[in-house]
Amino acid sequence: MATKPVLETRSLTKSFGSLLAVNEVDYRVPEGELCAVIGPNGAGKTTFFNLISGKLEPTAGGVFFEGEDITGFPPHAVVKKGVGRSFQITNIFPRLSVLDNVRIAVLARRGKTLDMFSPIEKHTEEQDEALEILGEVELEHKAHHPTTELGHGERRNLELGITLALEPRLILLDEPTAGMSIEETSSTIDLVKKISHDKTVVFTEHDMSVVFSIADRISVLHQGSIIAEGTPDEIRNDDLVRLAYLGEEV
Amino acid sequence: MERIPNRFGVTVLLGLAVLAPVLVQNDYYIQLCTEILIASLLAISLNFLIGYTGLVSLGHAVYLGVGAYAFALLTKNVYPSMWAGLIVAGASCALLAWFMGVFCVRLAGLYFAMLTLAFSQVVYTVAYYWRDVTGGDDGMLGIPKPEIGIPGAFSISLESFTNFYYFVLIIVAVLIFLAWKIANSPFGRVLQAIRENPERVEFIGLPVHRYKLFAFIIAGTLGGFAGGLYSTFQGYISPDLLYWTQSGEIVLMTILGGMYSFLGPAFGAGMLLFIRDTVLNFMEYWRIVVGGILVLLVLFLPGGILGSFEGWISRLSIGGNDGDETRS
Ligand SMILES: Nc1ncnc2c1ncn2[C@@H]1O[C@H](COP(=O)(O)OP(=O)(O)OP(=O)(O)O)[C@@H](O)[C@H]1O
Numbered sequence: 108m109a110t111k112p113v114l115e116t117r118s119l120t121k122s123f124g125s126l127l128a129v130n131e132v133d134y135r136v137p138e139g140e141l142c143a144v145i146g147p148n149g150a151g152k153t154t155f156f157n158l159i160s161g162k163l164e165p166t167a168g169g170v171f172f173e174g175e176d177i178t179g180f181p182p183h184a185v186v187k188k189g190v191g192r193s194f195q196i197t198n199i200f201p202r203l204s205v206l207d208n209v210r211i212a213v214l215a216r217r218g219k220t221l222d223m224f225s226p227i228e229k230h231t232e233e234q235d236e237a238l239e240i241l242g243e244v245e246l247e248h249k250a251h252h253p254t255t256e257l258g259h260g261e262r263r264n265l266e267l268g269i270t271l272a273l274e275p276r277l278i279l280l281d282e283p284t285a286g287m288s289i290e291e292t293s294s295t296i297d298l299v300k301k302i303s304h305d306k307t308v309v310f311t312e313h314d315m316s317v318v319f320s321i322a323d324r325i326s327v328l329h330q331g332s333i334i335a336e337g338t339p340d341e342i343r344n345d346d347l348v349r350l351a352y353l354g355e356e357v
Numbered sequence: 358m359e360r361i362p363n364r365f366g367v368t369v370l371l372g373l374a375v376l377a378p379v380l381v382q383n384d385y386y387i388q389l390c391t392e393i394l395i396a397s398l399l400a401i402s403l404n405f406l407i408g409y410t411g412l413v414s415l416g417h418a419v420y421l422g423v424g425a426y427a428f429a430l431l432t433k434n435v436y437p438s439m440w441a442g443l444i445v446a447g448a449s450c451a452l453l454a455w456f457m458g459v460f461c462v463r464l465a466g467l468y469f470a471m472l473t474l475a476f477s478q479v480v481y482t483v484a485y486y487w488r489d490v491t492g493g494d495d496g497m498l499g500i501p502k503p504e505i506g507i508p509g510a511f512s513i514s515l516e517s518f519t520n521f522y523y524f525v526l527i528i529v530a531v532l533i534f535l536a537w538k539i540a541n542s543p544f545g546r547v548l549q550a551i552r553e554n555p556e557r558v559e560f561i562g563l564p565v566h567r568y569k570l571f572a573f574i575i576a577g578t579l580g581g582f583a584g585g586l587y588s589t590f591q592g593y594i595s596p597d598l599l600y601w602t603q604s605g606e607i608v609l610m611t612i613l614g615g616m617y618s619f620l621g622p623a624f625g626a627g628m629l630l631f632i633r634d635t636v637l638n639f640m641e642y643w644r645i646v647v648g649g650i651l652v653l654l655v656l657f658l659p660g661g662i663l664g665s666f667e668g669w670i671s672r673l674s675i676g677g678n679d680g681d682e683t684r685s
């Protein structure tokens with residue numbers, strides 16, 4: 108409880124016209140925890156991630172990473188600070204090879220992307236590291252294929268691989284299992300658990316059994332506001348949450 | 358997938374280029390080959406933006422024109438040196454691209470295209486009306502072909518068509534090689550990533566605007582060298598070089614040859630100029646022929662001519678490939 112939060116938002120607010128997509132959210136993520144943000148469709152989860160990662164500028168409030176105010180930083184600057192994210196809608200480089208998708212992120216992290224005169228293949232350290240990451244997301248055998256040959260689940264894994272390649276200290280995963288089959292979901296969830304051993308992770312997920320089995324903490328977003336926060340047990344027994352969201356499910 | 362020319366293809370091409378003056382044995386065709394070389398550099402430079410970075414510029418003639426005027430002004434009014442002329446042509450275009458790029462790279466798609474078009478038309482207008490410096494619509498005549506060499510030691514005259522051809526071949530080959538290096542570097546791959554998905558590039562921690570600006574400056578500088586070469590090649594220039602139809606022609610070369618193939622635009626440049634010269638002999642409306650070919654291409658070979666050809670080759674040879682087919 109006493110450890111200083113890795114991520115903190117203060118009264119974070121985003122309105123789209125008259126719609127308050129994120130409404131005065133105060134949120135703290137302690138170091139090393141695996142935190143879930145749940146809520147029904149349209150609750151504001153993605154918008155919340157967009158505000159933290161710099162994709163959107165907040166209407167009001169602030170975002171603090173490791174104590175530093177990063178409100179309004181552009182996405183590339185937020186990444187450089189150590190915050191990586193993945194996207195709910197797969198966001199990869201379609202006509203590059205699977206390897207290049209990850210390699211370019213590794214090169215970016217290591218500050219090699221302004222190198223204009225040595226062939227990209229000569230950067231063997233980065234290539235090996237990229238292949239290792241592809242191994243983690245079970246895509247090593249497809250390294251030299253174009254992404255167009257990947258199935259949906261594989262594309263989701265590549266999405267994750269690109270984010271891992273950045274070695275972020277805080278990692279935001281927006282529905283990493285979106286659209287996956289049951290087997291794919293379980294292997295991805297295993298991976299998320301593994302990642303969380305040495306990183307702070309915030310993720311969203313619609314499958315409640317997954318959320319309640321792996322998360323250290325759960326925050327429930329409802330119409331842009333956090334209506335409950337706590338351990339899985341606390342959330343399971345929260346009347347407000349049952350009423351607003353969980354319904355029959357738990 | 359990106360298609361990078363293989364060693365065999367490049368050797369053949371280079372061999373042909375070196376032997377061309379011997380093979381054609383005709384001053385007229387040597388000049389046509391020289392022009393094709395210059396246009397190849399120009400089209401490849403534009404393709405840094407279109408094919409690599411995914412930015413469709415409709416104002417690339419601005420570098421052809423500005424590079425040409427810079428060369429002419431320097432060699433006629435200040436100092437008649439080939440090297441100084443070319444360096445000033447490249448440098449002035451680098452500066453111009455930097456300036457325009459700061460505004461252009463913030464935009465994408467049609468807005469980017471429109472702004473590049475607008476900038477080039479502004480420069481055209483300046484060249485047209487600033488008679489004292491540019492000669493207005495009369496243009497500039499008598500641009501020299503200064504000899505090259507080391508003063509006092511030796512010098513080579515470039516007045517003969519063949520000598521001049523080889524001079525241009527060397528300059529263009531060096532610059533295209535440089536462009537090829539850049540295209541295959543980590544930086545070049547970032548440009549391709551920007552073409553594919555600029556948002557995600559931001560989210561791997563890279564400032565997309567800055568990378569686009571670098572691409573813009575590289576394209577402009579290479580274009581400026583092409584402009585300088587064109588200036589001394591023709592010996593006269595006019596504001597027509599800067600007109601938007603000229604920009605359109607460079608885009609056509611790129612698409613004809615194939616924008617996802619490194620040498621595609623050069624191939625397109627050769628084709629376009631060859632068609633112009635042969636068709637022009639029996640009808641004035643050579644652009645109809647080019648237009649017709651373009652329509653057929655877009656319908657049946659959207660990868661461009663060289664691009665599609667390379668595609669077939671790599672599909673045929675996929676068995677003997679070391680698994681790197683994604684980049685060959
Ligand atoms: N760019 C935008 N412009 C206008 N409204 C938006 C924008 N982005 C999101 N919204 C609205 O904000 C609300 C929250 O959307 P958001 O995508 O954050 O929800 P979510 O919790 O991620 O939903 P899901 O579970 O479906 O992914 C929705 O009503 C959505 O329509």
Ligand SMILES: [Mg+2]
Nearest residue numbers: 152153154195
């Ligand atoms: Mg969402």
